[in-house]
Amino acid sequence: MTSYPVPDASGxxxxxxxxxxxxxxxxxxxxxxxxxxxxxLNRYPAPRPDALIDKxxxxxxxxxxCDVLLGNGSDEIISMITVACAKPGAKVLAPEPGxxxxxxxAKFAHVGFVGVPLRADFTLDADAMxxxxxxxxxxxxxxxxxxxxxxxxxxxxxxxxxxxxxxKSLVVIDEAYQPFAQHSWxxxxxxxxxxxxxxTVSKLGLAGIRLGYLAGRPTWLNEFDKVRPPYxxxxxxxxxxxxxxxxxxVLDAQAAQLRVERGKLAxxxxxxxxxxxxxxxxNFLLVRVPDASAVFETLLSARVLIKNVSKMxxxxxxxxxxxxxAPDENARLVAALKLVLN
Ligand SMILES: *Cc1c(COP(=O)(O)O)cnc(C)c1O
Numbered sequence: 001m002t003s004y005p006v007p008d009a010s011g012x013x014x015x016x017x018x019x020x021x022x023x024x025x026x027x028x029x030x031x032x033x034x035x036x037x038x039x040x041l042n043r044y045p046a047p048r049p050d051a052l053i054d055k056x057x058x059x060x061x062x063x064x065x066c067d068v069l070l071g072n073g074s075d076e077i078i079s080m081i082t083v084a085c086a087k088p089g090a091k092v093l094a095p096e097p098g099x100x101x102x103x104x105x106a107k108f109a110h111v112g113f114v115g116v117p118l119r120a121d122f123t124l125d126a127d128a129m130x131x132x133x134x135x136x137x138x139x140x141x142x143x144x145x146x147x148x149x150x151x152x153x154x155x156x157x158x159x160x161x162x163x164x165x166x167x168k169s170l171v172v173i174d175e176a177y178q179p180f181a182q183h184s185w186x187x188x189x190x191x192x193x194x195x196x197x198x199x200t201v202s203k204l205g206l207a208g209i210r211l212g213y214l215a216g217r218p219t220w221l222n223e224f225d226k227v228r229p230p231y232x233x234x235x236x237x238x239x240x241x242x243x244x245x246x247x248x249x250v251l252d253a254q255a256a257q258l259r260v261e262r263g264k265l266a267x268x269x270x271x272x273x274x275x276x277x278x279x280x281x282x283n284f285l286l287v288r289v290p291d292a293s294a295v296f297e298t299l300l301s302a303r304v305l306i307k308n309v310s311k312m313x314x315x316x317x318x319x320x321x322x323x324x325x326a327p328d329e330n331a332r333l334v335a336a337l338k339l340v341l342n
Contacts, residue, residue: 001107004100012305013332015323018148018177018284020205022254022326028247035243036236045231049238055245056213060199065190067218069225072232074176074200074212075101078142081172081214082109083227085139093138095124097149097313099174102142114138118315122150122278122286126158130165137168144174146181149309149321151280153181163192170220171195177282179204179255180262189215196220201241203283205251209237258283262324268334269322272341284323292318295340302336 007016024032053068062068071077082092082105089112094102096115106113116132119125133141141162146153163171171194173185178199189197196216201209211233214221244251266285270277276288289295292310299306307321322333 004104007305009305012303013325013329014305015325015329015333016305016307016321017207018203018282018323019207020203020251020254020258020283021329022205022257024205024244025250028250032240032243036239039235039239041235043235045233045235045238047230049233049242052233052238052242052245055242057215059245059248060213060215061184061186062215063187063190065217066215067221069214069221069228070233071212071214071228072237073202073210074174074198074214076210076229076232077198077212077214077224078102079105079108080224080227081140081170082106082111084224085170086111091136091138092140092142093129093132093136093169094142094144095129095147095154097309097316098142099144099148099176100312111139112136117313118147118150118152120315122147122152122315124152124154124158124162126155126161129158129162133162133165133169138166139169141166141169141171142174143171144176145183145185146177146281148176148282149284149307149312149316149319150286151278151282151284153183153281159185163195166194169194172214173197175199177203179252180259180283181281182259183281186215190217193217204248205254206241206244209240211237211241255283258324261327261330265322265324265330265334268330269337272334272337274341275337284321286316286319286321288317288319289341290318292320295320295337298340299333299336302332302339304333304336306333 078101086109091112092106093114103113114136186197198214200212266277274290278286296308309316309321310318
């Protein structure tokens, strides 16, 4: 296998990793700095960061009957869930194309991975999912809502059918892009005995602090907590998140601006010859072009970094994924796309 590739982006317009392009307002950043200066760096983190967990519950609308488990990014939560179910013969299942860490974590833990192809329009093939669930009895079913790299917000009715059929599985609804989707299963996180909801602050604008969270019934979370590395959330991350959740309106406003930019960028790219833009509920667009390698290379020469996903899965043939950036970044992206598509 190969390691997860993260290209060096210095000097580039970085539109490959779904980051929020906006910085914190300077006065807020200065206050955060003061707050972080008071953190005891000489001490290990507290065994359970209750203040942060309570604030996440309140700010993010976690239902009262649910608990919250924290991860060093939701990538670590994916890993913990996979490890927790990794008895011999165990399998996990996810629609394909989907988020690569589900399959990678399975591989690391010697867990079988079952990928169920989406339909050609990237909607969920519920019948195929149900057949695969019956055949493989997976321990875990991953559903990214919306999906990466397609941007699709899967149909709620199809998800309900999967939950009902998956009586021997845990269904994890991965809401990494919730700030851009404005649809959520969080209010229903405690409703089923086989559903948990996973989120992250990464795409909201805090990718650098590495903080993900899982909401669900305590009976599930207590099991995953057993394989959580001690001290997995460092004191600076805890302090930064605790402080910034009191100012989450700032990040929400940035997300709202990016949703507007997403609409503008989609219209501009769709107007270019040969470009097919798929509907996206994330802060990125999946675009089919005549030649994905030519588009990637031309953008690279123009110092714009995007992701060529065309080799990830046959359904993604000649597709690239564009992160929605700030207005000036999107303008550079469109200008560079014109060089190759016109
Ligand atoms: C980005 C992403 C994550 C991981 O985010 P973290 O930065 O590790 O919190 C999880 N799921 C999906 C679908 C993603 O795109």
